[in-house]
Amino acid sequence: AKYVYTFGAGKAEGKADMKNLLGGKGANLAEMNLIGVPVPPGFTITTEVCTMYNEQGQKSTFELIKPEVEAAVAMVEELTETKFGDKENPCLVSVRSGARASMPGMMDTVLNLGMNEDAVEGISKKSGNPRFAWDSYRRFVQMYGDVVMEMKPASKEEIDPFEEIIEELKEEKDIQLDTEFTTEDLKELVVRFKAAVKKETGKDFPVDPWEQLWGAVAAVFNSWNNPRAILYRRLEQIPDEWGTAVNVQAMVFGNMGSNSGTGVAFTRDAATGEDIFNGEYLIDAQGEDVVAGIRTPQQITLEGSKRWAVLQGISEEDRAAKYPSLEEAMPEMYKQLNDTQQKLEDHYSDMQDLEFTIQEGKLWLLQTRNGKRTGAAMVKIAVDMLEEGRIDEKTALSRIDPNKLDELLHPVFETEAIKSANVLTKGLPASPGAATGQIVFFADEASKYPASILIRVETSPEDLEGMHIAKGILTARGGMTSHAAVVARGMGKCCVSGAGMVKINYKTRIMTIEGKEFREGDWVSLNGTTGEVYEGKVATMDPDLSGDFGKVMDWADKFTRMKVRTNADTPNDAKVAREFGAEGIGLCRTEHMFFEGERIKAMREMILAKTEEKRRKALDKLLPYQREDFEGILEAMAGFGVTIRLLDPPLHEFVPHEEENQKEMADEMGISVEEVKTLVEDLHEFNPMLGHRGCRLGNTYPEITEMQARAIIEAAVNLKQKGVDARPEIMVPLIGTVKELKLQADIIHTTAKKVFEEKGAECEYMVGTMIEIPRAAVTADQVAEVAEFFSFGTNDLTQMTFGYSRDDAGKFLPIYIEKGILKNDPFQVLDQEGVGQVVRMGVEKGRSVKPGLKVGICGEHGGEPSSVMFCDSVGMDYVSCSPYRVPIARVAAAQANT
Ligand code: PEP
Ligand code: MG
Numbered sequence: 074a075k076y077v078y079t080f081g082a083g084k085a086e087g088k089a090d091m092k093n094l095l096g097g098k099g100a101n102l103a104e105m106n107l108i109g110v111p112v113p114p115g116f117t118i119t120t121e122v123c124t125m126y127n128e129q130g131q132k133s134t135f136e137l138i139k140p141e142v143e144a145a146v147a148m149v150e151e152l153t154e155t156k157f158g159d160k161e162n163p164c165l166v167s168v169r170s171g172a173r174a175s176m177p178g179m180m181d182t183v184l185n186l187g188m189n190e191d192a193v194e195g196i197s198k199k200s201g202n203p204r205f206a207w208d209s210y211r212r213f214v215q216m217y218g219d220v221v222m223e224m225k226p227a228s229k230e231e232i233d234p235f236e237e238i239i240e241e242l243k244e245e246k247d248i249q250l251d252t253e254f255t256t257e258d259l260k261e262l263v264v265r266f267k268a269a270v271k272k273e274t275g276k277d278f279p280v281d282p283w284e285q286l287w288g289a290v291a292a293v294f295n296s297w298n299n300p301r302a303i304l305y306r307r308l309e310q311i312p313d314e315w316g317t318a319v320n321v322q323a324m325v326f327g328n329m330g331s332n333s334g335t336g337v338a339f340t341r342d343a344a345t346g347e348d349i350f351n352g353e354y355l356i357d358a359q360g361e362d363v364v365a366g367i368r369t370p371q372q373i374t375l376e377g378s379k380r381w382a383v384l385q386g387i388s389e390e391d392r393a394a395k396y397p398s399l400e401e402a403m404p405e406m407y408k409q410l411n412d413t414q415q416k417l418e419d420h421y422s423d424m425q426d427l428e429f430t431i432q433e434g435k436l437w438l439l440q441t442r443n444g445k446r447t448g449a450a451m452v453k454i455a456v457d458m459l460e461e462g463r464i465d466e467k468t469a470l471s472r473i474d475p476n477k478l479d480e481l482l483h484p485v486f487e488t489e490a491i492k493s494a495n496v497l498t499k500g501l502p503a504s505p506g507a508a509t510g511q512i513v514f515f516a517d518e519a520s521k522y523p524a525s526i527l528i529r530v531e532t533s534p535e536d537l538e539g540m541h542i543a544k545g546i547l548t549a550r551g552g553m554t555s556h557a558a559v560v561a562r563g564m565g566k567c568c569v570s571g572a573g574m575v576k577i578n579y580k581t582r583i584m585t586i587e588g589k590e591f592r593e594g595d596w597v598s599l600n601g602t603t604g605e606v607y608e609g610k611v612a613t614m615d616p617d618l619s620g621d622f623g624k625v626m627d628w629a630d631k632f633t634r635m636k637v638r639t640n641a642d643t644p645n646d647a648k649v650a651r652e653f654g655a656e657g658i659g660l661c662r663t664e665h666m667f668f669e670g671e672r673i674k675a676m677r678e679m680i681l682a683k684t685e686e687k688r689r690k691a692l693d694k695l696l697p698y699q700r701e702d703f704e705g706i707l708e709a710m711a712g713f714g715v716t717i718r719l720l721d722p723p724l725h726e727f728v729p730h731e732e733e734n735q736k737e738m739a740d741e742m743g744i745s746v747e748e749v750k751t752l753v754e755d756l757h758e759f760n761p762m763l764g765h766r767g768c769r770l771g772n773t774y775p776e777i778t779e780m781q782a783r784a785i786i787e788a789a790v791n792l793k794q795k796g797v798d799a800r801p802e803i804m805v806p807l808i809g810t811v812k813e814l815k816l817q818a819d820i821i822h823t824t825a826k827k828v829f830e831e832k833g834a835e836c837e838y839m840v841g842t843m844i845e846i847p848r849a850a851v852t853a854d855q856v857a858e859v860a861e862f863f864s865f866g867t868n869d870l871t872q873m874t875f876g877y878s879r880d881d882a883g884k885f886l887p888i889y890i891e892k893g894i895l896k897n898d899p900f901q902v903l904d905q906e907g908v909g910q911v912v913r914m915g916v917e918k919g920r921s922v923k924p925g926l927k928v929g930i931c932g933e934h935g936g937e938p939s940s941v942m943f944c945d946s947v948g949m950d951y952v953s954c955s956p957y958r959v960p961i962a963r964v965a966a967a968q969a970n971t
Pocket of ligand 1: 932933
């Protein structure tokens with residue numbers, strides 16, 4: 074095996090497509106050499122060595138790689154005409170981590186390695202700048218001490234021991250800035266630093282460069298397993314097994330005077346995607362100085378510099394004198410850098426983020442990688458690069474991260490406004506977007522302010538209208554599939570759910586977050602994309618769906634196999650979803666309509682009725698409402714399938730719980746309040762999600778199914794007579810046995826026949842079922858004998874496969890994820906390993922008896938990219954998701970098929 078890959082002077086043993094072995098940085102350093110970009114020579118120790126190091130330990134690993142490392146150092150010495158620890162021409166190197174996926178700032182770096190009492194003399198003589206040499210030396214001792222000898226305090230509250238010494242000496246010398254230290258002061262710092270190392274660790278600071286090098290390599294490998302890096306990997310879902318490579322590279326210095334400098338640049342604008350080369354640099358500085366924020370970085374291009382000055386309120390004279398662009402300050406260097414950035418972008422055919430250093434008038438590139446970008450920039454760059462002929466359509470499509478499209482579909486906070494905003498707490502990012510408004514605690518008060526934020530412990534269907542009016546919704550309880558989350562996503566409304574720190578007192582109308590009180594009318598702001606809750610008013614801005622967005626959607630349509638439908642309950646939602654490109658409705662939850670206007674009364678009357686006769690009377694009142702709703706929805710989706718689900722939720726969700734409303738019902742029905750109370754209490758269930766709901770309602774009260782079936786069929790026939798292509802698909806929820814479905818299907822067919830006879834006209838319709846109880850999936854072959862289609866309800870299927878209550882999982886899921894028991898919230902990202910197997914079995918068994926069986930998904934996972942990919946892999950015909958996730962699902966569905 075080969076453990077070390079060298080690069081330098083236009084040659085390299087590695088190349089760009091070896092990221093798994095060399096890490097992103099190492100692979101690109103090699104590639105840059107191969108295409109003639111100036112890169113300081115060096116070598117990469119592979120990620121496989123890291124794995125070996127973690128498994129077998131340091132000793133045997135280092136013995137194994139030692140000959141290759143020594144040969145590689147010799148190559149670097151030869152190319153740079155230097156020697157480790159030499160009194161005349163010392164070799165100094167940097168040692169950096171570099172994993173397959175970028176993990177910015179998570180792992181360790183050591184610069185200026187090779188410094189000792191001899192080398193510092195050599196650098197001093199060579200550079201003619203003793204101060205620079207000693208400054209480099211003291212930086213090295215500090216960095217090595219912190220990183221390799223573990224002097225860096227574990228907590229951020231503690232001060233770095235070396236910084237403490239620096240402060241001491243500044244006080245003694247009565248100076249303010251590091252730059253005021255004399256060479257003698259820096260020598261003194263080195264002495265004190267070393268003494269501190271000895272005192273703290275009991276070890277002498279290593280003087281032998283080889284000892285330094287092995288120490289630094291070990292430190293980088295160890296840093297793969299530091300808590301920060303582990304946490305980052307968990308968040309970004311980077312496997313622990315990947316390991317990091319180590320890059321050892323000859324040092325170049327940007328702090329060697331006024332013809333040196335360092336900077337970072339992007340080949341295009343990472344915020345907007347515009348094709349504008351941009352970046353920042355500092356003269357006479359090292360990399361850390363640019364990021365550290367002590368000096369104000371200057372712009373690279375003249376144009377960028379002028380724009381920057383306007384924003385900063387700096388006059389043109391001041392700008393040119395104090396903050397000149399690189400283009401003005403070092404025209405020749407700028408020209409080379411500009412050529413290089415063009416070359417890199419041409420070569421990689423993607424926007425690059427690069428780091429460079431200028432050492433005494435010579436340009437060096439230290440890194441290039443595909444630059445991180447906003448959702449808007451992602452779309453623009455992909456479209457532009459396709460139009461520039463740099464990439465083909467498939468590649469352009471692959472450059473779209475479906476999740477990032479979300480940013481383009483919802484309001485966002487204004488960049489400047491959010492900078493100064495104070496985060497109060499964090500909940501679950503239940504529904505994306507940004508919202509700002511005044512607090513209300515009751516849904517029926519949402520219209521009290523022009524912009525309100527509805528804050529509830531949790532929401533219920535009764536709150537629907539208020540949720541619609543409010544700009545955003547915050548709940549203290551509930552997970553990603555809680556009522557608030559599901560409904561808000563459907564509306565495209567910003568929602569943060571399950572913010573456990575939020576305490577609400579409905580009586581006093583006060584919300585408390587960690588001791589801080591907020592009253593009705595106070596301003597708060599929500600970020601539904603991150604789950605953050607902010608104090609006060611934070612300005613938002615609306616998204617702008619430009620023409621580029623449409624182009625991305627066209628690519629998606631070209632490559633997709635699966636269709637994308639939407640979950641929509643109203644004609645308006647259906648229209649929005651059509652505009653986003655939904656082809657049909659995968660789930661219309663009929664119950665949501667019962668809360669509009671007067672309907673709830675008839676619904677309550679139906680539930681509270683004691684006899685079938687009374688129930689039928691109430692159902693007769695509901696029928697026209699339902700028929701009208703279905704006509705609206707079927708018409709909005711004319712020409713496409715509309716899956717209408719029969720009543721699903723537990724009945725207690727509809728009945729009045731407040732005294733006032735109970736009284737109203739009592740009057741309406743001519744019974745006593747006490748009677749209403751008793752009936753409401755009777756409906757109470759300990760575990761309503763597993764109680765009297767779904768088809769269990771229709772099987773115990775067949776007249777409900779009858780009424781709904783009638784409303785659907787009548788609506789479809791009416792539309793057909795008007796020439797509208799209505800395509801209803803009637804769906805029975807929550808079946809566990811085929812018998813449950815059979816009885817419901819019989820009612821539906823009988824009712825349809827009756828309607829056809831009455832009307833003397835017919836329409837086409839289908840009867841299918843949801844697969845959301847594990848038993849239904851396991852016996853899907855029996856179910857398919859009756860069902861004309863399957864729709865996987867993965868919300869309930871996840872609940873029942875894991876045995877996690879949808880409404881209560883928020884209490885323990887975050888801890889499970891933190892501890893790594895689960896990788897993701899399974900209500901958000903389909904658990905392919907477990908729930909996915911149940912789904913796969915359901916599809917296969919269903920199609921084993923009915924090969925052409927139409928199969929889709931309508932749980933929340935239908936809009937989550939990795940879950941959509943899975944649905945494609947099991948051969949589903951469509952996914953269905955809330956309107957605002959339709960574009961995301963379209964891209965994911967297309968990517969799944971390319
Ligand atoms: C499901 O269970 O996945 C589903 C879509 O139905 P609901 O969320 O309404 O229970
Ligand atoms: Mg369900």
